[in-house]
Amino acid sequence: MRELSLHLLDIAENSIAADARNIQIFVGEDDKSDLLQMSVKDDGRGMDAETVARVIDPFVTSRTTRKVGLGIPLLKEAAELCNGSLTIESQKGAGTQIEVKFQRSHIDRMPLGDLPTTILNLVATNPGIHWVFTYQFNGREFVFDDAPIKETLDGVAMTEPPVLSYLRETLVTGVKETQIGYASKIV
Amino acid sequence: MTTIKSLEDLKRAREEALNKKTAKATSGVAQIIVGMGTCGIAAGARDAMKSILDTIESDSLNGVIVSQTGCIGLCEKEPIVQVIIGEEPKVTYGKVTPEIAARIVRDHVAKHTIVQDHVIPM
Numbered sequence: 001m002r003e004l005s006l007h008l009l010d011i012a013e014n015s016i017a018a019d020a021r022n023i024q025i026f027v028g029e030d031d032k033s034d035l036l037q038m039s040v041k042d043d044g045r046g047m048d049a050e051t052v053a054r055v056i057d058p059f060v061t062s063r064t065t066r067k068v069g070l071g072i073p074l075l076k077e078a079a080e081l082c083n084g085s086l087t088i089e090s091q092k093g094a095g096t097q098i099e100v101k102f103q104r105s106h107i108d109r110m111p112l113g114d115l116p117t118t119i120l121n122l123v124a125t126n127p128g129i130h131w132v133f134t135y136q137f138n139g140r141e142f143v144f145d146d147a148p149i150k151e152t153l154d155g156v157a158m159t160e161p162p163v164l165s166y167l168r169e170t171l172v173t174g175v176k177e178t179q180i181g182y183a184s185k186i187v
Numbered sequence: 188m189t190t191i192k193s194l195e196d197l198k199r200a201r202e203e204a205l206n207k208k209t210a211k212a213t214s215g216v217a218q219i220i221v222g223m224g225t226c227g228i229a230a231g232a233r234d235a236m237k238s239i240l241d242t243i244e245s246d247s248l249n250g251v252i253v254s255q256t257g258c259i260g261l262c263e264k265e266p267i268v269q270v271i272i273g274e275e276p277k278v279t280y281g282k283v284t285p286e287i288a289a290r291i292v293r294d295h296v297a298k299h300t301i302v303q304d305h306v307i308p309m
Contacts, residue, residue: 001228001229006228006229006233009223009228009233010225013223013224013225013228013257016255017257069224069225069258070225071225071228114233117233117234117237118233120237120240121223121233121236121237121240121255124240124253125221125236125253125254125255126254126255148194149194149197152194152197152198152201153197153201154201156201156204157204157250157252159240159251159252160200160204160207160249160250161204161207161243161244161246161247162201162203162204162207163197163200163201163204164240164243164244165200165244166192166196166197166200168240168244169192170192173192
């Protein structure tokens with residue numbers, strides 16, 4: 001995967017697969033600390049310590065009863081190549097939080113890529129999940145919480161064309177304005 | 188300077204969606220499912236999904252259900268898109284580029300014509 005926003009989508013898919021009802025996505029970029037951070041926090045079924053170890057490094061641990069993928073190990077490797085890290089905090093029955101950090105200016109850091117499309121895909125096609133997306137750029141912040149949106153929609157689907165237009169424009173504008181420094185607004 | 192949309196804009200979008208829905212609720216419900224496992228995402232499923240949503244938006248196709256699923260064990264055929272129209276059997280497409288995804292929406296979902304050259308026999 002060539003974009004961090006694709007990795008973000010991949011991590012969020014794990015939360016969906018873990019039957020999360022609430023998923024919080026954070027992406028932060030900051031020049032002063034030279035950090036790019038992403039985190040996904042869910043209230044899904046969580047993992048025990050052994051499963052976490054296997055998810056991080058599927059070739060080292062021995063257990064073979066549960067399938068794990070390569071998405072997280074590859075992202076961890078990419079982060080560590082850029083003086084960063086990937087950490088997983090999880091508790092069985094309580095949920096999981098994955099946090100990944102990159103040195104933002106590192107020459108090998110993948111581009112963030114199309115963040116609004118990642119979020120739009122998740123929100124529009126998983127209406128049963130409450131999504132909160134926070135994006136920070138050098139101290140400015142954009143928060144997209146889909147709870148008031150669903151309340152306003154009152155049963156109308158996220159994938160209706162005028163609603164898709166609204167969601168797409170809100171996410172694209174929110175991310176762009178946070179990057180270029182217009183006054184941000186909480187949706 | 189552009190401004191972030193308000194919930195008032197969303198209310199108008201909702202009314203617009205409701206008005207169109209009543210006018211167009213004739214054919215069977217169309218459902219599109221995109222594989223979003225790691226294999227799918229790595230092969231381009233996000234941009235296939237983006238193309239599907241963009242086409243629904245630009246062509247004003249109402250009442251289409253779009254959802255996603257994990258890896259279905261055909262990783263080499265990803266991105267995979269499945270379409271179900273009403274009671275008809277599920278059609279599975281493989282190696283779906285954004286262009287093919289747009290064709291699937293315009294031909295299969297909107298006009299019920301299967302895009303034969305990209306169907307995976309299941």
